[in-house]
Amino acid sequence: MKIGILGAGHIAEKMAKTINAMEDEYELYAVGASNAEKAQRFAGEHNIPKAYGSYQELAQDKDIDLIYVATIHTMHFEHALLCLENGKNVLVEKPFAVNTKQVEILFNKAKEKNLLISEAIWTRYMPSGKFIKSIKDSGIIGEVKSVQGTIGYPLEHKHRMISPECAGGALLDVGVYALHLGVMVFGDDYTRCTGECLKLESGVDGIDSVTMKWDNAIATLHAAMVSQTGNAGFVFGTEGYLKIDNINNPKIITRYDNGHNQAEVYDFSDQITGFEYQVKACCNAVKEGKTECEDAPHNTTLKIIQAMDSLLESWGIFYPVN
Numbered sequence: 001m002k003i004g005i006l007g008a009g010h011i012a013e014k015m016a017k018t019i020n021a022m023e024d025e026y027e028l029y030a031v032g033a034s035n036a037e038k039a040q041r042f043a044g045e046h047n048i049p050k051a052y053g054s055y056q057e058l059a060q061d062k063d064i065d066l067i068y069v070a071t072i073h074t075m076h077f078e079h080a081l082l083c084l085e086n087g088k089n090v091l092v093e094k095p096f097a098v099n100t101k102q103v104e105i106l107f108n109k110a111k112e113k114n115l116l117i118s119e120a121i122w123t124r125y126m127p128s129g130k131f132i133k134s135i136k137d138s139g140i141i142g143e144v145k146s147v148q149g150t151i152g153y154p155l156e157h158k159h160r161m162i163s164p165e166c167a168g169g170a171l172l173d174v175g176v177y178a179l180h181l182g183v184m185v186f187g188d189d190y191t192r193c194t195g196e197c198l199k200l201e202s203g204v205d206g207i208d209s210v211t212m213k214w215d216n217a218i219a220t221l222h223a224a225m226v227s228q229t230g231n232a233g234f235v236f237g238t239e240g241y242l243k244i245d246n247i248n249n250p251k252i253i254t255r256y257d258n259g260h261n262q263a264e265v266y267d268f269s270d271q272i273t274g275f276e277y278q279v280k281a282c283c284n285a286v287k288e289g290k291t292e293c294e295d296a297p298h299n300t301t302l303k304i305i306q307a308m309d310s311l312l313e314s315w316g317i318f319y320p321v322n
Contacts, residue, residue, distance in 0.1 A: 001283045002029035004050075004058050004088075006079050007070035008042040011093060015068055016046040018275040026279060032058025055079055059086035066282055068120065069093055072160050073167040074321055077102040080117065084109045089116040091282045095176050095308070096121075096301050098167045098321055103305050107298050116286050118278075118293040121180055125277035125295045128250035128268035132184045132235075140255060141237030145217060149181040149233040149247045152207075152224030161225055162202045167319045169204035171197075171308055174248070175223030179304050181233055181247050182212045182219030188303040190214050197315045200226075205317060212307070249274050 003019055005012050008031060019028040028048055033039035036053025043051035052058040058067065059082050067083045069076055069092045077097045083090045084106070096119040097103045110117040123129050136144045151174045160166040161173060183190070195210035206226045212219040222229065233244035240263065245252040251269040256262055271277075281293045292298045312318070 001025060001065045001286070002027050002063050003279070003283075004030040004032065004061065004064040004067045005048075005070055006032050006055055006058055006067050006083070008033040008038050009070060012042070012068075012070035013046070014273055015070060015275055015279075016042070016048070018273045019279060020046060021272045022276050022279065026283065030058055030061055030064055055082060059083050059088055064088060065286055066091060066116070068279075073098055073172055074165070074319070077106065077321075080106050081109060084113055084115055084117065087113065087115065089282070089286050091118050091120050091278060094119055094121045095167075095172045095305070097305065098172065098319055100302070100305050100309050103302055107302070110291050114289075114291060116282060116291055116293070117298075118282055118285070119296050119301045120275075120278050121176065121296055121301075122274050122278050123177060123180060123248065123250065124184065124300075125281050125293070126250070126268065126271070126274055127277070128244075128253065128266075129184060129295065131253065131266060131268070132181070132244070132250070135185055135235055135237075135242065136187075141235065141241055142239030144185060144235060144237045146236045147182050147185050147217075147219040147234065148221070148236075149178045149219070149244075150222040150229045151175070151178050151231045151247055152222070152227055152229030154227055155225040156200070156206075162200055162204060164203055164317075165320050167321065168202070169206070169317065170208050170223045170225040171205050171311060174225060175208050175210065175221070176304065176308070177248050178210065178221035178223050179212065179307055181244075182221060183300060183304065185235055186212075186214045186217045186219065188297075188300045190303070190307070193307040193310060194314070195311050197311075197317075199315070199317075203317065205312075205315060208311070210311065
């Protein structure tokens with residue numbers, strides 16, 4: 001499978017290193033950047049055969065099977081649409097888009113073109129993600145009642161994170177992982193999603209507190225871009241609980257009984273970077289002629305963006321793209 005990367009920033013570098021370390025079946029074939037110099041430099045650093053000085057040229061390469069969109073939030077929609085209109089299957093970095101309308105347009109276009117499109121929310125594709133999604137039905141901690149999750153990094157030094165024009169703020173960048181944790185455990189049929197935030201001087205959300213509710217369960221979630229939080233998650237049941245070491249890349253999940261005694265440790269640390277699982281899932285889906293990956297269903301992406309839209313509106317945060 002020939003894979004192209006659209007964008008040449010930090011996250012694109014991580015994906016390039018990942019694909020180059022994967023099996024020969026997955027070929028990092030091309031990169032497209034905002035100019036030829038940037039594309040050629042990136043291609044040279046990562047042994048990529050094709051370097052395009054525009055995103056349009058990349059999308060028009062007939063040999064590419066899948067394009068990974070790795071540009072900033074506000075460009076995901078435009079670049080994913082460009083790929084679809086040129087007949088390319090697409091894996092779009094999270095957040096998939098910045099509002100519900102954009103998500104719906106992309107899904108409809110992919111369906112019209114019979115192409116795959118999927119959100120690169122890596123935690124859903126990992127073996128740890130499959131484990132987390134099985135907790136409710138497995139009964140390993142009895143009846144699951146609630147989830148707690150926190151995620152945060154000091155990111156105020158990054159212009160895109162504090163800029164409304166770049167759809168900055170904690171929610172879209174890191175809070176999305178917390179919301180997905182709740183949805184992975186309880187499903188995407190939440191009945192209510194509410195929250196509060198503290199805004200930065202630029203007007204974007206710097207710290208978020210979010211509550212998601214289902215008929216018989218609840219998730220309390222915290223996201224921040226002004227401090228490190230440790231990123232731990234907990235899943236509580238009637239017969240014990242699970243501690244997730246890092247909800248942004250779970251490597252160790254520990255089960256405790258009701259007496260707080262350690263009962264079992266699940267190790268998910270065997271990985272290249274963690275990105276390889278989404279690449280494999282998307283390539284397999286392309287081979288099977290699917291338009292979505294079962295690890296990150298379209299309906300789940302839609303439900304998450306709807307929750308984030310609702311939260312941002314309630315906080316009085318509106319991006320220029322809206």
